[in-house]
Amino acid sequence: MSDSHHEESFWRKYIFSTDHKVIGIQYGITALLFLFLGFSLMMVMRWQLAYPDTAVPIVGSLVKWLADLNGFASDGNLPADLYNVFGAMHGTIMIFLGVVPIIVGAFGNYLVPLQIGAPDMAFPKLNMASYWVYFVGGVVMLVSFFLPGGAANSGWTAYPPLSDIATTGQTYWLIGMVFLITSSLLGSMNIIVTIVQLRAEGMTWMRLPFFVWSQLVTSFLLVLAFPPLEAAGIFQLMDRVFGTSFFLPSGLVIGGEILKVSGGGSPLLWQHLFWFLAHPEVYVLILPGMGILAEVIANNTRKPIWGYKSLVYSATFLGFMSFLVWAHHMFLTGMGQGMSVFFQTTTMIISVPSVIILTCFMLSLWGGSIRFTTPMLFALGWMPMFGIGGLTGLPLGLSTPDIHLHDTYYVIGHFHYVVAPGTIFAIFAGIYYWFPKMTGKMLNETLGKVHFYFSFIFMNGLFWPMLIQGLGGVSRRLSDGGASYAHAQEFLHWNVVMSYSAWLLAVAQIPFIYNLIKTLLADKSPNPDPNPWNATTVEWTDTTSPPLGHGNFEKTPVVHRGPYEYSVPGESTDFTPQTQN
Amino acid sequence: MIESLGSISKYLGLPINSSSHGHMIDNMIGWVHWLMILLFIGWGAYLIITVIKFNSKNNPKANYNGVQSHYSQYAEYGVIVFEAFLLIGLSIPLYSQLKTSLPNNNEVHHVRVIAQQFAWNIHYPGDDGKFGDTDINLVDEESNPIGLVRDGNGADDIVTINQMHLPVNQQVMIHLSSKDVIHSFGIPEMRIKQDAIPGMTIPFFFTPTMTTDDFLQKINGTKREGKGYEIACAQLCGNSHYRMKGYVTIDTEEKYNSWLVEQAEYIEEEEDDDW
Amino acid sequence: MSNKNLGHHITNYRNVFIYLLIGTALTVIASYVDFNVKDSIAGAIFVGLLIATIKGYLVAANFMHLNSEKKMIYWILMLTVFFLVLLLFIPLLWNLNSLSY
């Protein structure tokens, strides 16, 4: 391909590209836009929670327009029906259209071939297909907002029978999910084959950067855990379109009318198949984040990551165990004794490798020479925040405390601490860290630090009160924030705190967006530093100058050492690239 | 000691406990939070120290080898032991106590609860102590929401909507089911919660220990003053999920019995209407 | 691969084809036989699935060359089969309560 130097058309080069770097950036931009959309939905919801039934500021007319279109009554406020739509779509967009595409699709695509010294992904055309299938899935999801009755409104978990009898939006949701699942499967198979087959000479398994390991485990989770959800999605489509009863038991009476279906199905079947995916999915979100952390921490402490092998084994074990814990989401579905014992035991076991990973990261700081760059700040902020997320998982993973905490705001607080600071902070760290690789330009550090500190404060302002409300027993998914319930009265003022934090968190993203745009528009220095962070891994060395042009490497890389050889005694510089002989 | 250390739960903002088993769950929550607080303080202190000590200004040259001691391993073992204690020492035995120590059948009040969008139907067996049959073809949202067959065992059954009355200090067995979608039956003050799955009837039991009157006295002066026990729906069940609440009244036995008598009179009146 | 080797393959494929046809015939016949295990068709299910498993093995081992595949493929398939078994155990974990609302 590169031999013939004919100019590729704009379409082939930037739109239907088969270059993993372009596809990675396409994924990144699309996913960032979806993250922004998911965030905006949440801001409108938070307004409704703090000030039920009052018009939303700024976007009130937009909310009213959408509500009218869907057939709900609204005076610029967020009606209960639309609240449920926003709730379901916030979860779906954030997880399936935002975080997974950015952390696997964008970071995985862009970095895995570079870090292992490969010319591209193993199947470039499949890679392009995976992006476009994702794109179509996203469009289907977006279109569903404008249907009568709105988009899916049965939560991102889509529990039947509610989802079986929901409005048309749910059908679009299922079709969209089938596309997203297909895209994930194509992408993750590609990543596995790339890592197994295309490692450069000398890049042995124990010389892989931890980020590559995390992508490998994640991809296996996607390949093996997503299909059962696809099966469940097909069943739900059959229920909705052909009137079957996979998830509908006999004798349902809905709104006073006997539901005219054959019955004989089971609502719990969906929950099993759903959580069989959705628990591993949690690790799909967090493992690549940990991978980014390892790269950033080693680079900014100027020393090897502590316990590389424990990290690798823990991540692998975590991936394996994540298939064995799914029913801890279902403790209160009338589960028998033995099952509850089994699933809370596996849940406690899976907490151990997570603790080991966190410990390795923290111990890596000891003896380092820490540079407080923006990526490192996000990494440092990640540690206590992910710590809170992990710790609050303990009472939920044990069935006895779960009786009180099940489906309360404690659950919301817990998994937002894991995926919001846990994953998003890692994504931010990654963006600041690899931006010079992608564009040849450094993002502004001062703006980056402003972005970090305010994000850190308001994330806590947003999620900490959820734990307080949860301990008070406030249920999740209440469109008035609990105002109807007696026991929630003492916790209602926290809604105001959280809502202000959410809106201020949005303000805190302005320096980031400004920074991105300003840097992109700025002139590039004619001779950008190919390795501005003085890093060791292959993507920074021997590459065609940043931003990467045609082909990845000037000379085929040969790897001679492990990934984190910083401050090696006796070396002249404090970093020894993997490709250095 | 298990009790006293667990009493940290007082400071966690849990609702006032009004059931006989609630303190056990509270203790458990307390114990877990001890572990969480200890670990978090440990991590936080370590993080602050390292960030200051190994700042590149204070420590310009990094140490290739880093930590050599085994303290972190001991800490990890400590966490594992603590978690094992939480699991084997507390959670598993407590859960089996809560779920399987079935009370003697004669002393238990059986109540059926049938959830629907968006109400709680409470079904009492009446004088004969036996629940009548139900038939979905008899369901009428106005007059017979659960489709009760009004003869045989069902003749004296009492059905209320969103009004659950229970006697204090007596074991109650609730048989929970749902007419349409998944709901979740929770009374936060009683530390009970159970998903209602259509097609299944799930039994669970508890013992209320505080009457509504006493409870209302206790919450005088707080923000929820005047608001007693409620059934809260915890599982998204549709657009009115947020206000799908039922009222729970815990009475002394006499008051409860007289309420039952009063309800039984309503049934007779209804039957008169039919004639 | 030498031609002689290929000849082996061809004989092998022909044999497997015949075994598969026999297996199919047996399955169909078995479905008409009354195994009479406590009034249920448990016996027929057992025999039917056993024959299906043998046939599946023949296809996988010979046509899909799993009898001489590389270690990496075996590892992936072992992992997959483990999780598959887990998935198939879901229904056994549950006692479906009889339906009465």
Next chain:
Amino acid sequence: MEIPYNVELREDTGLYNSKLGIWLFLASEIMLFGGLFSAYILLRTGAPVWPPIGEHGSIIHLLKDTIPHATFNTVILILSSVTMVMAWVALKQKNLGKYKMYLGTTIVCALIFLVVKYFEYSHKIHEGFVPAHDTYMALYFTLTGLHGLHIVGGIVVLAYLWGPGISMWNSEPERFTNRIEVAGLYWHFVDLVWIFLFPILYLLN
């Protein structure tokens, strides 16, 4: 730049890229059909009678009539698997004519399978046994339907490799042989799924 190991085997794994890729894909397919089979077991063990009795009674008598069709289809699919693997052998023997004959037979078998399937479906639907009739019919149509979609996908791929795709034989014969092996692995898997669907849906009721 060329992607390495498209044709030649990587030394430490002993594989070429698409071999690993197709097995990963099949792994995900195993989990997909695993989810379907899991639902089958759950719904079957949960049902008081199997197949359940619905509006039009039980399907059981109609099913007895279908057994010959389904048996015929089983044989056809097994035959197509054999011709598929023979097509690969023919390429190994560098005999393109034989390859076209064998692969053509595979495609024809697949088409026959679909035609029989069509008559089977329309017969059942005609008698009122639609997917919504009972959980057995729901499973029957979902499982065989999804399997049928796999057959359709297979036909598209095989037809491409029989027709326009064959040009690769002239430029990169080894890579083309690998393609046939990979396509064959997929096709055998579709056959393998049917081997299990046949008894559980048609025979053991």
